[in-house]
Each structure stands twice: as C-alpha cells, then as structure tokens.
Amino acid sequence: AALSSALPIAIENGEIYPVFQPQIDLGNGQIHGFEALARWNWYDLVISPDQFIPVAEENGLVRQIDLEILRGAASFAVELGRRSARPVRISTNMSALTFKGAGLAEDILDILFETGLPGEQLTLEVTETVLMENWGDFHDVLEVLRAKGVRAALDDFGTGYSSLSYLRQLQFEEIKIDRSFVVDLGLDEQTRRLFAGVIDLAVGLGKTIVVEGVETEDQARFVVEKGAHLAQGFLYSQPLSPTDASAVFVEGS
Ligand code: G
Ligand code: G
Ligand code: MN
Ligand code: NA
Numbered sequence: 001a002a003l004s005s006a007l008p009i010a011i012e013n014g015e016i017y018p019v020f021q022p023q024i025d026l027g028n029g030q031i032h033g034f035e036a037l038a039r040w041n042w043y044d045l046v047i048s049p050d051q052f053i054p055v056a057e058e059n060g061l062v063r064q065i066d067l068e069i070l071r072g073a074a075s076f077a078v079e080l081g082r083r084s085a086r087p088v089r090i091s092t093n094m095s096a097l098t099f100k101g102a103g104l105a106e107d108i109l110d111i112l113f114e115t116g117l118p119g120e121q122l123t124l125e126v127t128e129t130v131l132m133e134n135w136g137d138f139h140d141v142l143e144v145l146r147a148k149g150v151r152a153a154l155d156d157f158g159t160g161y162s163s164l165s166y167l168r169q170l171q172f173e174e175i176k177i178d179r180s181f182v183v184d185l186g187l188d189e190q191t192r193r194l195f196a197g198v199i200d201l202a203v204g205l206g207k208t209i210v211v212e213g214v215e216t217e218d219q220a221r222f223v224v225e226k227g228a229h230l231a232q233g234f235l236y237s238q239p240l241s242p243t244d245a246s247a248v249f250v251e252g253s
Contacts, residue, residue, distance in 0.1 A: 004055050006042065011064055016040045016052075018072045020245035022237045023091070023210060023230045026223070031249050032230055033089025035125070036073035037239050038065060053095065063098040067107055074115035074122070080246045081121075084253055091123040091153060096130040099137040105144035112148065119148030123174060125155040131166055139170075146171075153210065158198070167205055175202045179213020179233070185222055192222070199226045 010016055020034035040047040056062040070092045077088040098104065112119055124145070130138045142152055153174035154166065158181045167175070177198065184191040202209050211223045214233030223231055237248065 018069045019239040021239040023232045024236045031252050035091045036069050038069045057097050062095045066094050066098045071111050074117040076242050078116050087121050089121050091125050093125045096133050099134045105141045119150045123151040123153050125153045127155045128160045174208040176210040182213045196226045
C-alpha cells in the first residue's frame with residue numbers, strides 16, 4: 001500500500017531509472033548492447049521491478065514506467081554512441097498491459113524522434129503473456145515500429161506455456177532463453193538436450209538467440225557450442241549504472 005501511493009510521485013520525480021546489463025556477442029566477445037532494467041530509489045532502498053512493476057500494473061502506471069525507462073535507455077544509447085565507433089543497441093521490457101489502449105506506437109516513435117535513437121538500435125522485450133492477452137494490440141504496434149527497424153524479443157522463453165507455435169506465428173526477431181533453463185544445464189542431460197534442440201529450432205527459424213542468466217564458464221561454453229548468438233548474465237556483468245556501462249562499452253570496442 002505504501003509503495004502504491006508513493007509510485008506516482010516517484011515517477012514524477014524521476015526516482016525510477018534504468019540500469020544496464022551488457023549483452024555479449026558470443027561470436028567476438030564484444031558487448032553487443034544492453035538490456036535496460038528498471039530500478040526505484042526509495043529513501044535508502046533500491047526497490048526491484050519484481051516488487052513495483054506488479055503494483056504499477058494494478059495502478060495503471062506501467063505504461064508510463066515502461067516509456068520512461070525506454071526514454072532513459074534511448075538517451076543513454078545516443079549519448080554513448082557519440083563516444084563510440086559502433087552503434088549501441090538497447091533492449092527494454094514492455095509489460096503486456098502497456099500494449100492495452102491506443103497510442104503506444106506513437107509514444108514510442110516520439111521517444112525515438114526526441115532522443116534521436118535510430119529504430120534499428122532498439123529491441124522491445126515482451127513475455128508470452130502479451131501473446132495470450134493482447135495479441136492484436138501487440139501485432140498492430142509492432143507493425144508500425146518494424147517499419148522503423150525496431151525488433152521484438154520473446155522474453156523468459158521456456159518458463160510459461162511457451163507454445164512452439166508462438167515462434168512460428170509471430171515474427172519475433174529474438175528469443176531470450178530464460179535463466180531457469182540455464183541453471184539446470186549442469187544438472188541433467190535432458191535439460192541439455194532440450195536446450196540444444198530449442199536453440200537449433202530457433203536458429204533454423206532465423207531468430208537471434210539470447211541466453212540469460214549465464215553465471216559460469218561451463219554454461220558459457222555450452223551455449224557457445226550450441227550456437228546461441230548473445231548471452232547475458234553475472235559471468236559477464238551485473239546490471240551497471242550508465243557511467244559504468246559506458247566505460248565497459250568504450251573499453252571493449
Ligand atoms: O532487474 P531484475 O532482474 O530485478 O528484473 C526483474 C524483472 O522485472 C524482470 O522480469 C524484468 O523483465 C522486469 N523488468 C525490469 N525492468 C522493467 C521495465 O522497465 N518494465 C517492465 N515492464 N518490466 C521490467
Ligand atoms: O525477465 P528479464 O530477462 O527481463 O530479467 C532480467 C533479470 O535477471 C534482471 O533482474 C537481472 O538482474 C537478472 N539477472 C541477470 N543476469 C543474471 C544472472 O546471471 N543470474 C541471476 N540469478 N539473475 C540475473
Ligand atoms: Mn527482459
Ligand atoms: Na527473462
């Protein structure tokens with residue numbers, strides 16, 4: 001209850017902001033881009049999105065947050081791009097509820113225009129909830145944004161129903177394999193086979209495969225060997241402040 005009454009003011013005051021976790025290109029070891037993850041500084045606490053995103057969803061504030069994080073991430077990428085020879089790609093998370101109601105595509109286009117971020121440098125991450133609850137809106141928004149080069153990623157793949165038909169029906173450019181999958185790689189052969197099969201299938205469909213939650217060298221070796229394209233996880237880096245994220249990107253270029 002305290003969170004829910006503090007949230008609108010926090011948004012207003014800019015207390016909700018993105019941190020940036022590197023996504024590593026497994027082909028060359030360079031930082032490909034960053035996933036923007038929301039954080040909320042509330043007094044001395046840093047509140048996790050697992051706590052405040054559900055509250056924002058209940059209070060009709062989640063679109064505002066998703067767009068604020070997108071705006072922050074876009075500004076970050078544009079600014080860092082000025083100091084770097086190669087483009088900075090960013091992914092941001094969009095709640096299924098964010099797709100409900102009119103005007104989302106226009107709001108996102110406005111942010112691209114105002115910050116100067118080329119659409120080709122942006123990926124929107126959504127979970128399969130959006131496909132079950134809001135497929136039509138999602139499809140319409142993506143149709144507009146794709147014309148600008150914006151990509152879509154299916155996040156947390158392997159956790160929900162993850163019907164394989166989603167992979168076929170919808171033109172996700174990227175599939176993000178959930179970290180719960182990765183945790184089990186060391187435990188059993190069945191998971192390793194399933195993982196390898198899913199990667200094969202998705203690569204065969206022309207998707208970019210992002211593996212989340214890579215924490216050990218063994219996991220990294222396995223996902224590289226199986227042909228994943230990008231990886232994210234504590235082995236490479238925690239989510240970073242804009243200053244630290246810029247530094248590692250420029251150093252590694
Ligand atoms: O960063 P962390 O691992 O604590 O994120 C927890 C969850 O919160 C993840 O599932 C992530 O997708 C979600 N999340 C992080 N940032 C945002 C955001 O800006 N918008 C939405 N809708 N979800 C987010
Ligand atoms: O659901 P989504 O992919 O958006 O969630 C990303 C979340 O995963 C972030 O909150 C981030 O802090 C967390 N995360 C990123 N890398 C790792 C990792 O290697 N291990 C664990 N346990 N969590 C991670
Ligand atoms: Mn995500
Ligand atoms: Na995920």
